[in-house]
Amino acid sequence: MALSKDYDLLVIGEINPDLILAGDEIEPAFGQVEKLVDEAALTIGSSSAIMACGAARLGLRTAITGLVGDDLFGHFMLDALSARGVDTAHVMVDSARRTGFSVILARGSDRAILTYVGAINALEARHIPDGLIRSASHVHVGSYFLQTALRPGLPRLFQHAQEWGTTTSLDTNWDPQASWEGVDEVLRHTSLFLPNEAEACSLTGEEELASALPALAERVPLVAVKQGARGAIARFRDEVVQVEALPVEVRDTVGAGDSFDAGYIYGYLHGWSLERCLRLATVCGSLSARAHGGTDAQPTLAEALAYMQEDGIEGER
Numbered sequence: 001m002a003l004s005k006d007y008d009l010l011v012i013g014e015i016n017p018d019l020i021l022a023g024d025e026i027e028p029a030f031g032q033v034e035k036l037v038d039e040a041a042l043t044i045g046s047s048s049a050i051m052a053c054g055a056a057r058l059g060l061r062t063a064i065t066g067l068v069g070d071d072l073f074g075h076f077m078l079d080a081l082s083a084r085g086v087d088t089a090h091v092m093v094d095s096a097r098r099t100g101f102s103v104i105l106a107r108g109s110d111r112a113i114l115t116y117v118g119a120i121n122a123l124e125a126r127h128i129p130d131g132l133i134r135s136a137s138h139v140h141v142g143s144y145f146l147q148t149a150l151r152p153g154l155p156r157l158f159q160h161a162q163e164w165g166t167t168t169s170l171d172t173n174w175d176p177q178a179s180w181e182g183v184d185e186v187l188r189h190t191s192l193f194l195p196n197e198a199e200a201c202s203l204t205g206e207e208e209l210a211s212a213l214p215a216l217a218e219r220v221p222l223v224a225v226k227q228g229a230r231g232a233i234a235r236f237r238d239e240v241v242q243v244e245a246l247p248v249e250v251r252d253t254v255g256a257g258d259s260f261d262a263g264y265i266y267g268y269l270h271g272w273s274l275e276r277c278l279r280l281a282t283v284c285g286s287l288s289a290r291a292h293g294g295t296d297a298q299p300t301l302a303e304a305l306a307y308m309q310e311d312g313i314e315g316e317r
Contacts, residue, residue, distance in 0.1 A: 003137050005166075007087070008060040008269060010136035012128060012150070012157075013048025014120040014143050015066040015077050015091060016100040018254065020292055026105045026112075043293035044080050045102050046120070047142035047173050050255040050294035054262030054284060056085035057298045060269070063087035063136070065128055067119040073099035074119075084295065090132055097122055106252055106292065120146050125153025133157065134164050138269055142258065144172040144183065151182055158189035167191040167268075171261050172199055187219045192268060194261045196226040209233070213240070224264050224278060226257050226285065234278045241275040246286035246307060255294020260285030263304065276308075283307045 023038040044050060049064065056062040064086050068074030070093050077099065078088050100118030104111050120143070133139060139161050141147075141154065158168045169192040172183060180203050187193060193216060197209050200223075206212040209225060216223045217235045224234040231244040263284030267277030283304045291297035299307075 003061075003269060005137045006061075006135040007063045008137050009052075009055050009062045009265060010132065010139045011048050011052040011055070011062065011064040012123070012139060012141045013064070013066055014046040014100065014123075014146055015049050015064065015068050015074075015081070016046045016102065016118065016120055017073050017076055017080075018043050018045030018102045018104050018293065020104045020106055020252070020254065022106040022252070022292055024107060026107045028105075039292060041292055042076070044077065044084075044295045045104075046100075047171060047255075047258050048140075049077065049081060049086075051140065051142055051171070051258035051261045052081065052086045053084045053295045054255075054259040054288070054298045055265060057295075058262060058266045058284070058301045058304070060262075060266055061087075063090055063132075065090040065092070065123075065132065067092050067094055067097065067123045067127075069093070069097045069099040069119055070095040071099055073101050092127060094119060094122070104254060106254070108250075111252075111254065115146075117146070121148045123147060124149045125157045128157065130160065133161050133166060136166055138167045138169065138265060140169045140171070140261065140265060142171045142173060142261070144170060144186070145175040145177070146173070155185045155189055158186060162189055162191070169194060169261070169265060171195065171257070172203070174199060175202070178202075184219060187216075190220045192222045192224065192265070193220040194224050194226070194257075194264065196228070196257055200225050222268075222274075224260075224281060226260050228253075232260065232278055232282050232285075234274055236274050239274055241278055243275070243278050243282050245282055248286050248290055250289045252292040253289050254292070256285045256289045258294060259288035259298050262298075266301070279308055280304055
């Protein structure tokens with residue numbers, strides 16, 4: 001694919017920070033009981049923003065659009081995204097809203113998440129100019145189920161994007177309401193679908209990925225499914241490939257799936273094979289887990305390719 005537009009990637013989604021509290025004894029206790037944690041950090045949060053940072057880190061010309069409040073968290077996110085090479089010129093600042101945020105209680109590779117929605121669910125499709133969609137080679141949407149105001153207009157937005165020569169991808173993330181509704185209509189206009197294994201099974205009503213993957217392949221041309229420590233699997237038409245995760249010391253899996261998305265889309269936009277895209281995605285997801293937060297350990301393209309070469313995969317672009 002020729003990357004000749006203003007942006008290689010436009011990310012449409014939620015923009016909010018994470019407050020990460022990490023430790024072995026992380027569970028809070030009511031009754032005014034105070035506990036101490038081992039580590040704490042205010043970092044870039046949200047699936048969409050983390051994915052945008054990962055893509056920019058790999059070298060894609062990346063822009064993000066969404067809503068934040070005119071508040072401390074909103075300005076923190078704009079500054080942090082810009083510092084990581086993401087174009088924030090199309091982010092809308094609404095003084096009538098408060099920026100959403102998540103508190104993450106991290107224990108080893110597991111975590112619990114408490115989220116204040118704030119402006120996360122306020123973005124609507126009508127807020128996004130047609131010219132912005134046309135300016136990108138690819139459009140990605142994350143956290144579908146959290147973005148309740150965006151959902152009604154998203155199928156038409158994706159349809160128009162494809163009509164204008166812009167490919168599309170979707171990562172629904174988990175559905176807090178467990179309804180899993182409305183996705184099929186969007187998938188009709190989705191070029192690449194990027195769920196994890198639990199999401200793939202929930203969306204299809206299947207108990208095993210072996211049944212969920214072909215069911216999804218009937219709805220969307222290309223599906224890449226994240227399987228955590230077991231790696232990932234992808235299907236395009238009748239071709240299926242599976243790769244293992246890298247053996248890294250895991251400190252925090254927050255954002256690993258979003259870094260996976262960034263890696264896959266990089267390869268996809270450069271016309272790589274199904275296996276090579278999946279390997280880059282898996283390397284990016286694995287390496288991102290080396291540090292707390294979703295962005296601090298995201299690899300550059302050179303770093304990711306070095307790991308791919310160790311796996312015997314050609315590293316030339």
